[in-house]
Amino acid sequence: xxxxxxxxxxNECNLACPHCYRPTLTQxxxxxxxxxxxxxxxxxxxxxxxxxxxxVHPEYxxxxxxxxxxxxxxxxxxxxxxxxxxxxxxxxxxxxxxLSFDFPTKEETxxxxxxxxxxxxxxxxxxxxxxxxPTSIAAVMMNTNFDKMGETARFAFGMGCDLRVxxxxxxxxxxxxxxxxxxxEGFANLFAAGPVVVCSEPLVNAIMGLDSTRGSPCGTRSIxxxxxxxxxxxxxxxxxxxxxxxxxxxHDIWNSRxxxxxxxxxxxxxxxxxxxxxxxGCASRRxxxxxxxxxxxxxxxxxxxxxxxxxxxxxxxxxLSDPSDVPKAGNAxxxxxxxxxxxxxx
Numbered sequence: 476x477x478x479x480x481x482x483x484x485x486n487e488c489n490l491a492c493p494h495c496y497r498p499t500l501t502q503x504x505x506x507x508x509x510x511x512x513x514x515x516x517x518x519x520x521x522x523x524x525x526x527x528x529x530x531v532h533p534e535y536x537x538x539x540x541x542x543x544x545x546x547x548x549x550x551x552x553x554x555x556x557x558x559x560x561x562x563x564x565x566x567x568x569x570x571x572x573x574l575s576f577d578f579p580t581k582e583e584t585x586x587x588x589x590x591x592x593x594x595x596x597x598x599x600x601x602x603x604x605x606x607x608x609p610t611s612i613a614a615v616m617m618n619t620n621f622d623k624m625g626e627t628a629r630f631a632f633g634m635g636c637d638l639r640v641x642x643x644x645x646x647x648x649x650x651x652x653x654x655x656x657x658x659x660e661g662f663a664n665l666f667a668a669g670p671v672v673v674c675s676e677p678l679v680n681a682i683m684g685l686d687s688t689r690g691s692p693c694g695t696r697s698i699x700x701x702x703x704x705x706x707x708x709x710x711x712x713x714x715x716x717x718x719x720x721x722x723x724x725x726h727d728i729w730n731s732r733x734x735x736x737x738x739x740x741x742x743x744x745x746x747x748x749x750x751x752x753x754x755x756g757c758a759s760r761r762x763x764x765x766x767x768x769x770x771x772x773x774x775x776x777x778x779x780x781x782x783x784x785x786x787x788x789x790x791x792x793x794x795l796s797d798p799s800d801v802p803k804a805g806n807a808x809x810x811x812x813x814x815x816x817x818x819x820x821x
Contacts, residue, residue: 477518479697481710481807482510483526484538486702489556490528492588494577494615496646496711497527503702504532507541509719513700514545516722521548521570523807526702526710530557536565543568552613554588555595563606572603573613573639577620579630600634611811612636617643617651621661628668632814637672639811640665644711645763658773663790665812670796672811678771679810681753682784683791691758691808694737698728708737709807711759741768747776757808 486503488495513519522542529535529551539561542549551557552573558566566572574596578584581593603610612631616624624640631638642658643651653661662679674680677691693699694708701707705715706728716733717726728734737758744755755761756771764772775783796813 476696477520479692480513480517480519480522481526481697481699482513482522482524483700483702483710484510484524484529484535485532486527487531488528488554489531490554490589490592494617494643494651496644498703503704505700505702505704505719507534507537509700509704510538510541512719512723514541514547517698519545519547521550524549524551524553524557528554528556530560536561539565539568553599554592555599558599558603559595566603567606567608569608571609571611572599573611574600574603574636575613576627576630577614577617579623579626597634600636604635610636611639613639613641615643615651616640616653616658616661616665618653618657619651621653621657622664624661624664625668628665628812632669632816637811637813638665638669639809641807641809642676642757642760644757644760646711646713653773655773655778659775659787659790662810663792665810666791666793669812669815670794672796672813674810676757676808676810677753678756678773679791681749682775682787683793684788686752691737691754691756693759693808694729694734697807708734709759711763712737713759713762736762736767739767741770743770743777749776759808 484505486497486499488497535557548570549568550571551569552575554575558572576584576596577587584593585591600610612634614627620627628638643653645652674683674685675692699707699710700719701710704719706717706719707715712733714733716731717728721728739755739758740750741755744750756774758767760771761767761769770777775787
């Protein structure tokens with residue numbers, strides 16, 4: 476079965492955003508032979524470039540040429556830097572592009588990401604749309620912007636883009652971690668803004684009653700190749716499952732210890748009616764907390780049983796969009812919403 480592969484060519488970046496999870500103590504870069512090993516030894520359905528700002532890698536354009544030669548469906552998440560250096564022909568080789576904005580205004584974005592961040596990302600959005608490349612806005616939901624999800628969505632729609640949202644993971648600290656109430660209020664604000672294209676955040680998917688996931692996609696339908704040359708079920712996962720070279724030595728990475736751990740269902744979740752679709756929630760979030768054997772910290776069943784589940788479900792009023800091809804949804808716990816104007820009949 477084809478799998479979604481997340482690849483970080485480098486941990487380097489032209490910005491230093493405070494919520495970023497990339498390691499910064501040493502320079503890390505994948506080589507072309509390592510990327511070829513991934514393509515030669517995995518049934519790659521799609522590739523998403525993330526982690527650092529991939530255009531900083533000196534062989535970035537050669538890597539993109541390799542993906543085109545192999546006819547690999549390729550997407551990228553960028554602050555604009557990795558797109559600005561490409562010709563229109565090279566840029567049009569992407570199946571889809573995401574530009575990072577965590578706030579709906581220039582002032583907030585530049586204060587958080589650095590001066591000029593808003594302009595660089597905005598110009599890339601306009602260029603991608605001019606070239607006809609499917610383009611989205613990507614945001615991280617944090618305790619500093621959960622109440623601005625509706626505004627951020629309207630900003631994205633105004634740019635002619637969908638909005639994709641990931642929940643902040645405390646890889647480097649708790650400064651931006653959502654509280655329980657903020658987590659659910661953030662999703663309520665998000666769903667009120669527009670129809671849901673996809674929601675692979677397993678706990679939210681389950682409580683919404685979509686049942687379109689079977690736990691986290693990480694470690695089952697996706698795999699991550701990180702700039703250090705390691706393999707992991709998720710970019711947030713706290714330990715490596717092996718190195719890229721293992722793939723060509725017949726090593727069964729899918730049944731390695733770390734991948735098996737990523738598929739762990741906590742014992743407390745066994746009797747839960749949401750166990751099949753939720754799978755214990757986000758495994759990486761639990762692993763980061765060193766609570767892999769405990770339910771997701773945002774679980775309403777644990778908080779208050781059926782009464783709390785009903786309260787949360789009432790908060791999550793939503794409409795569903797038409798199905799869409801979103802490569803990122805296959806390799807991360809993520810949520811995408813689209814403009815209501817696209818679905819006037821719903």
